[in-house]
Amino acid sequence: MKAKREALQSLFRAMREGKVDEDIIELLLLINSIKGIYTTSSCSGRIGIIEEPALGAKPLSRWLIKVHRELEFEEAQKALKDAKEGLIFLKSQPPIFHVVAEDMERAKRLHELGLASGFKYTTFKVISNRYLVEINATEYLTVPLGRDGRVLVDDDYLRFAIEIGNSMLRRSKGRLPRLRENFRKLKEQLGEDELFYELAEEFGILVG
Numbered sequence: 001m002k003a004k005r006e007a008l009q010s011l012f013r014a015m016r017e018g019k020v021d022e023d024i025i026e027l028l029l030l031i032n033s034i035k036g037i038y039t040t041s042s043c044s045g046r047i048g049i050i051e052e053p054a055l056g057a058k059p060l061s062r063w064l065i066k067v068h069r070e071l072e073f074e075e076a077q078k079a080l081k082d083a084k085e086g087l088i089f090l091k092s093q094p095p096i097f098h099v100v101a102e103d104m105e106r107a108k109r110l111h112e113l114g115l116a117s118g119f120k121y122t123t124f125k126v127i128s129n130r131y132l133v134e135i136n137a138t139e140y141l142t143v144p145l146g147r148d149g150r151v152l153v154d155d156d157y158l159r160f161a162i163e164i165g166n167s168m169l170r171r172s173k174g175r176l177p178r179l180r181e182n183f184r185k186l187k188e189q190l191g192e193d194e195l196f197y198e199l200a201e202e203f204g205i206l207v208g
Contacts, residue, residue, distance in 0.1 A: 003100070003130070004038040005195060011039065012203035021068050024095065027180050029207050032133045034186060035193045036102040037110065037194040042161065045095040045173050046069045049079050053086040070166040073159050080151050092165035094137035094172030100130050106190070107131035113186060117179040137175065139168040
Protein backbone atom coordinates (compact mmCIF):
# COMPACT_ATOMS: atom_id res chain seq x y z
CA MET A 1 0.00 0.00 0.00
CA LYS A 2 2.10 2.86 -1.36
CA ALA A 3 -0.12 5.58 0.09
CA LYS A 4 0.19 4.14 3.60
CA ARG A 5 3.98 3.88 3.30
CA GLU A 6 4.16 7.58 2.39
CA ALA A 7 1.74 8.55 5.18
CA LEU A 8 3.75 6.59 7.76
CA GLN A 9 7.03 8.10 6.63
CA SER A 10 5.48 11.58 6.94
CA LEU A 11 4.13 10.79 10.43
CA PHE A 12 7.41 9.36 11.71
CA ARG A 13 9.39 12.33 10.39
CA ALA A 14 6.96 14.70 12.09
CA MET A 15 7.30 12.75 15.35
CA ARG A 16 11.09 12.97 15.23
CA GLU A 17 10.81 16.74 14.69
CA GLY A 18 8.38 17.17 17.59
CA LYS A 19 5.53 18.29 15.33
CA VAL A 20 2.92 15.78 16.52
CA ASP A 21 0.58 16.52 19.44
CA GLU A 22 2.02 14.55 22.33
CA ASP A 23 -1.28 13.48 23.87
CA ILE A 24 -2.35 11.58 20.72
CA ILE A 25 0.97 10.02 19.65
CA GLU A 26 0.11 6.70 21.30
CA LEU A 27 -3.31 6.69 19.63
CA LEU A 28 -1.91 7.57 16.20
CA LEU A 29 0.61 4.74 16.48
CA LEU A 30 -2.18 2.35 17.43
CA ILE A 31 -4.38 3.38 14.50
CA ASN A 32 -1.56 3.14 11.98
CA SER A 33 -0.54 -0.29 13.22
CA ILE A 34 -3.90 -1.69 12.10
CA LYS A 35 -4.02 -3.51 8.77
CA GLY A 36 -5.72 -1.63 5.95
CA ILE A 37 -6.03 1.84 7.53
CA TYR A 38 -3.79 4.84 8.20
CA THR A 39 -4.06 8.44 9.40
CA THR A 40 -3.44 11.70 7.62
CA SER A 41 -3.65 15.14 9.27
CA SER A 42 -5.01 14.85 12.81
CA CYS A 43 -5.20 17.08 15.88
CA SER A 44 -5.65 16.39 19.59
CA GLY A 45 -7.95 19.39 20.04
CA ARG A 46 -6.93 23.01 20.55
CA ILE A 47 -7.93 26.42 21.82
CA GLY A 48 -6.51 29.78 20.87
CA ILE A 49 -7.00 33.26 19.52
CA ILE A 50 -6.91 33.83 15.79
CA GLU A 51 -6.87 36.91 13.59
CA GLU A 52 -8.71 36.65 10.26
CA PRO A 53 -8.50 39.36 7.59
CA ALA A 54 -12.14 38.63 6.66
CA LEU A 55 -14.79 36.04 7.40
CA GLY A 56 -13.83 32.74 5.77
CA ALA A 57 -10.32 33.87 4.86
CA LYS A 58 -8.75 30.88 6.60
CA PRO A 59 -5.57 30.61 4.47
CA LEU A 60 -4.59 34.15 5.43
CA SER A 61 -5.45 33.80 9.12
CA ARG A 62 -2.86 34.26 11.86
CA TRP A 63 -2.92 32.51 15.23
CA LEU A 64 -1.97 34.91 18.03
CA ILE A 65 -1.81 31.91 20.34
CA LYS A 66 -2.73 28.24 19.88
CA VAL A 67 -2.37 25.49 22.48
CA HIS A 68 -3.46 21.86 22.72
CA ARG A 69 -4.27 22.20 26.42
CA GLU A 70 -6.37 24.62 28.44
CA LEU A 71 -5.69 28.29 27.75
CA GLU A 72 -4.71 30.59 30.62
CA PHE A 73 -6.39 34.00 30.92
CA GLU A 74 -3.03 35.76 31.19
CA GLU A 75 -1.81 34.02 28.01
CA ALA A 76 -4.84 35.29 26.14
CA GLN A 77 -4.36 38.84 27.39
CA LYS A 78 -0.74 38.84 26.27
CA ALA A 79 -1.58 37.38 22.85
CA LEU A 80 -4.27 39.99 22.20
CA LYS A 81 -1.64 42.72 22.44
CA ASP A 82 -0.19 41.39 19.17
CA ALA A 83 -3.46 41.82 17.25
CA LYS A 84 -3.09 44.16 14.27
CA GLU A 85 -5.59 43.79 11.47
CA GLY A 86 -8.79 41.84 10.83
CA LEU A 87 -11.37 40.08 12.95
CA ILE A 88 -10.24 38.57 16.27
CA PHE A 89 -11.80 35.31 17.48
CA LEU A 90 -11.38 32.91 20.39
CA LYS A 91 -11.67 29.39 18.99
CA SER A 92 -11.97 26.05 20.74
CA GLN A 93 -11.89 22.93 18.57
CA PRO A 94 -12.19 19.23 19.51
CA PRO A 95 -9.84 16.39 18.54
CA ILE A 96 -10.12 15.37 14.90
CA PHE A 97 -8.70 12.34 13.12
CA HIS A 98 -8.56 11.75 9.37
CA VAL A 99 -8.33 8.03 8.73
CA VAL A 100 -8.04 6.43 5.29
CA ALA A 101 -9.43 2.93 4.74
CA GLU A 102 -8.45 0.66 1.87
CA ASP A 103 -12.03 -0.48 1.24
CA MET A 104 -15.66 0.42 1.94
CA GLU A 105 -16.06 -2.25 4.61
CA ARG A 106 -13.25 -0.80 6.72
CA ALA A 107 -14.58 2.70 6.15
CA LYS A 108 -17.98 1.69 7.48
CA ARG A 109 -16.41 0.13 10.54
CA LEU A 110 -14.35 3.27 11.20
CA HIS A 111 -17.48 5.38 10.86
CA GLU A 112 -19.33 3.23 13.39
CA LEU A 113 -16.30 3.26 15.70
CA GLY A 114 -16.15 7.06 15.70
CA LEU A 115 -19.83 7.42 16.51
CA ALA A 116 -19.66 4.75 19.21
CA SER A 117 -16.74 6.60 20.81
CA GLY A 118 -18.84 9.77 21.17
CA PHE A 119 -17.52 11.65 18.12
CA LYS A 120 -20.92 12.58 16.72
CA TYR A 121 -19.67 14.55 13.71
CA THR A 122 -17.92 11.50 12.26
CA THR A 123 -18.40 11.22 8.49
CA PHE A 124 -16.79 9.45 5.56
CA LYS A 125 -16.46 10.18 1.87
CA VAL A 126 -14.72 8.86 -1.23
CA ILE A 127 -11.91 11.05 -2.61
CA SER A 128 -9.88 9.86 -5.62
CA ASN A 129 -10.70 6.21 -4.90
CA ARG A 130 -9.77 6.67 -1.22
CA TYR A 131 -12.23 6.12 1.61
CA LEU A 132 -11.60 8.97 4.03
CA VAL A 133 -13.21 8.88 7.47
CA GLU A 134 -13.21 12.07 9.55
CA ILE A 135 -13.65 11.26 13.25
CA ASN A 136 -14.88 14.52 14.69
CA ALA A 137 -16.82 15.79 17.71
CA THR A 138 -19.39 18.55 18.23
CA GLU A 139 -17.59 20.83 20.69
CA TYR A 140 -16.73 23.81 18.49
CA LEU A 141 -16.72 27.35 19.86
CA THR A 142 -16.02 30.59 18.00
CA VAL A 143 -16.33 33.86 19.91
CA PRO A 144 -15.64 37.30 18.34
CA LEU A 145 -13.37 39.44 20.52
CA GLY A 146 -12.57 42.49 18.43
CA ARG A 147 -11.35 43.98 15.18
CA ASP A 148 -8.22 45.61 13.74
CA GLY A 149 -6.16 45.30 16.90
CA ARG A 150 -8.92 46.61 19.15
CA VAL A 151 -10.38 44.26 21.79
CA LEU A 152 -14.10 44.97 22.14
CA VAL A 153 -14.85 42.82 25.19
CA ASP A 154 -13.95 43.40 28.84
CA ASP A 155 -11.82 41.11 31.00
CA ASP A 156 -14.84 39.49 32.65
CA TYR A 157 -16.26 38.42 29.31
CA LEU A 158 -12.88 37.26 28.03
CA ARG A 159 -12.39 35.17 31.16
CA PHE A 160 -15.91 33.73 30.77
CA ALA A 161 -15.32 32.84 27.10
CA ILE A 162 -12.02 31.13 27.92
CA GLU A 163 -13.68 29.12 30.71
CA ILE A 164 -16.35 27.88 28.28
CA GLY A 165 -13.75 27.08 25.61
CA ASN A 166 -11.58 25.18 28.08
CA SER A 167 -14.60 23.26 29.34
CA MET A 168 -15.51 22.19 25.82
CA LEU A 169 -11.92 21.14 25.13
CA ARG A 170 -11.84 19.04 28.32
CA ARG A 171 -15.13 17.42 27.39
CA SER A 172 -14.02 16.46 23.90
CA LYS A 173 -10.55 15.26 24.97
CA GLY A 174 -12.27 13.14 27.61
CA ARG A 175 -13.47 10.86 24.82
CA LEU A 176 -9.96 9.93 23.71
CA PRO A 177 -9.58 6.96 26.11
CA ARG A 178 -12.81 5.41 24.77
CA LEU A 179 -11.64 5.99 21.20
CA ARG A 180 -8.30 4.37 22.00
CA GLU A 181 -10.00 1.32 23.50
CA ASN A 182 -12.27 0.91 20.48
CA PHE A 183 -9.30 1.07 18.12
CA ARG A 184 -7.53 -1.52 20.24
CA LYS A 185 -10.52 -3.84 19.72
CA LEU A 186 -10.53 -3.08 15.99
CA LYS A 187 -6.87 -4.07 15.81
CA GLU A 188 -7.71 -7.45 17.32
CA GLN A 189 -10.32 -7.92 14.58
CA LEU A 190 -8.38 -6.65 11.55
CA GLY A 191 -4.86 -7.63 12.55
CA GLU A 192 -1.47 -5.89 12.57
CA ASP A 193 0.24 -4.25 9.62
CA GLU A 194 3.80 -5.49 9.09
CA LEU A 195 4.67 -2.35 7.10
CA PHE A 196 4.01 -0.19 10.16
CA TYR A 197 6.46 -2.11 12.34
CA GLU A 198 9.04 -2.25 9.55
CA LEU A 199 9.02 1.53 9.10
CA ALA A 200 8.82 2.23 12.83
CA GLU A 201 12.04 0.28 13.32
CA GLU A 202 13.65 2.07 10.37
CA PHE A 203 12.82 5.48 11.88
CA GLY A 204 13.70 4.44 15.44
CA ILE A 205 10.15 4.88 16.70
CA LEU A 206 9.35 2.96 19.88
CA VAL A 207 6.01 1.18 19.72
CA GLY A 208 4.25 -0.85 22.36
